[in-house]
Amino acid sequence: MELxxxxxxxxxxxxxxxxxxxxEYDVESSLAELAELAATAGAQVVAVLTQKREAPKKATYLxxxxxxxxxxxxxxQEAELVIFDCELSPTQLRNLEDALPCRVIDRTMLILxxxxxxxxxxxxxxxxxxxxxxxxxxxLAGMGKSLSRLGGGIxxxxxxxxxxxxxxxxxxxxxAALKERLEEVKRHREGLRARRRKDGxxxxxxxxxxxAGKSTLLNRLTDAGVxxxxxxxxxxxxxxxxxxxxxGQTVLLIDTVGFVRRLPHHLVNAxxxxxxxxxxxxxxxxxxxxxxxxxxxxxxxxxxxxxxLGCGETPVLSVLNKWDTVSDEPHERVGNTFYISALHGWGLxxxxxxxxxxxxxxxxxxxxxxxxxxGALAERCRKEGAVEYEEYVPEGLRMTVTLGPVLLDLTSRFxxxx
Numbered sequence: 001m002e003l004x005x006x007x008x009x010x011x012x013x014x015x016x017x018x019x020x021x022x023x024e025y026d027v028e029s030s031l032a033e034l035a036e037l038a039a040t041a042g043a044q045v046v047a048v049l050t051q052k053r054e055a056p057k058k059a060t061y062l063x064x065x066x067x068x069x070x071x072x073x074x075x076x077q078e079a080e081l082v083i084f085d086c087e088l089s090p091t092q093l094r095n096l097e098d099a100l101p102c103r104v105i106d107r108t109m110l111i112l113x114x115x116x117x118x119x120x121x122x123x124x125x126x127x128x129x130x131x132x133x134x135x136x137x138x139x140l141a142g143m144g145k146s147l148s149r150l151g152g153g154i155x156x157x158x159x160x161x162x163x164x165x166x167x168x169x170x171x172x173x174x175x176a177a178l179k180e181r182l183e184e185v186k187r188h189r190e191g192l193r194a195r196r197r198k199d200g201x202x203x204x205x206x207x208x209x210x211x212a213g214k215s216t217l218l219n220r221l222t223d224a225g226v227x228x229x230x231x232x233x234x235x236x237x238x239x240x241x242x243x244x245x246x247x248g249q250t251v252l253l254i255d256t257v258g259f260v261r262r263l264p265h266h267l268v269n270a271x272x273x274x275x276x277x278x279x280x281x282x283x284x285x286x287x288x289x290x291x292x293x294x295x296x297x298x299x300x301x302x303x304x305x306x307x308x309l310g311c312g313e314t315p316v317l318s319v320l321n322k323w324d325t326v327s328d329e330p331h332e333r334v335g336n337t338f339y340i341s342a343l344h345g346w347g348l349x350x351x352x353x354x355x356x357x358x359x360x361x362x363x364x365x366x367x368x369x370x371x372x373x374x375g376a377l378a379e380r381c382r383k384e385g386a387v388e389y390e391e392y393v394p395e396g397l398r399m400t401v402t403l404g405p406v407l408l409d410l411t412s413r414f415x416x417x418x
């Protein structure tokens with residue numbers, strides 16, 4: 001058991017963290033992340049309780065004696081909330097609510113609560129509400145304190161207490177309606193992706209551990225102006241911006257929701273349409289915080305989730321961001337690993353060159369002879385291609401340029417043999 005120094009935050013809910021150490025994963029690291037998640041949700045962690053067991057107890061997750069100890073700890077610390085670092089079964093949640101003097105939520109409910117508070121787009125709100133309803137439906141009987149009409153607080157945001165106290169048939173109807181609306185969103189996204197493929201637009205997806213600096217990198221490269229804060233899940237909604245690469249081609253740089261270790265499947269499934277932007281991307285940038293002692297593990301968490309989503313064949317560049325927190329000097333790339341500081345601009349040119357190398361090789365260097373009447377097409381080649389040389393000759397404009405498939409097709413009749 002560990003007590004935390006109390007913080008002078010009158011509005012923060014006082015929370016106790018609880019975990020079981022079955023040696024399946026690093027409990028200390030997971031609890032540190034849970035404390036960050038709790039702070040992100042607005043909780044003040046006042047104590048931590050852990051227990052070593054070979055397996056969770058079916059009825060109460062922790063052993064009976066440890067549950068009594070937890071109840072006494074909550075009373076002594078005047079806790080309003082206990083957050084379990086796991087996914088509690090409906091039975092465990094009901095029994096723990098009966099045994100403890102305060103509300104009980106688990107890791108999944110906490111993350112869903114943060115998502116509910118952060119989602120801004122209509123799609124994001126639909127996805128969060130669907131995930132919350134699907135997760136809470138079988139647990140309604142054990143969530144009396146959490147769903148009190150007079151209550152509120154962490155773990156109750158999103159669909160609203162009155163909806164969750166409604167009869168199950170109403171909730172099932174709401175789930176069906178949300179799925180139908182999300183199917184419409186999915187079809188719209190698929191239409192946009194099909195249009196991009198038809199137009200020859202390449203996409204680069206930013207993925208990685210939450211708070212790795214994806215939004216800061218997006219802002220640095222594209223002046224996107226999206227929210228970039230030093231907190232978990234600052235970005236939930238997909239943002240796409242045009243990015244011009246060193247060879248002149250323009251790609252679409254897409255920011256995606258951040259990952260955490262043991263990301264609940266409810267969230268992976270709910271945000272699948274958003275994460276499919278990564279699945280459909282031509283190149284993936286896997287970001288992590290270079291200053292974190294768990295940087296390698298964070299990269300691996302993202303790799304595993306990408307593999308689960310079906311991104312095994314997509315080129316992935318590992319990007320260690322925030323290198324300025326590790327060293328006063330920039331670091332050169334090593335293979336497909338890049339060391340950057342999005343804040344200070346270190347290593348970005350190397351990263352852009354790496355993206356060019358990783359993109360499918362469908363761009364070609366050609367020499368074209370445009371008649372004077374094709375000035376508009378020549379100007380488009382200047383904007384979208386990488387011009388090496390051009391000169392005016394009696395027949396028109398001769399240009400040596402690297403172009404993508406769309407412009408190669410449009411200019412094929414003006415190509416000269418070299």
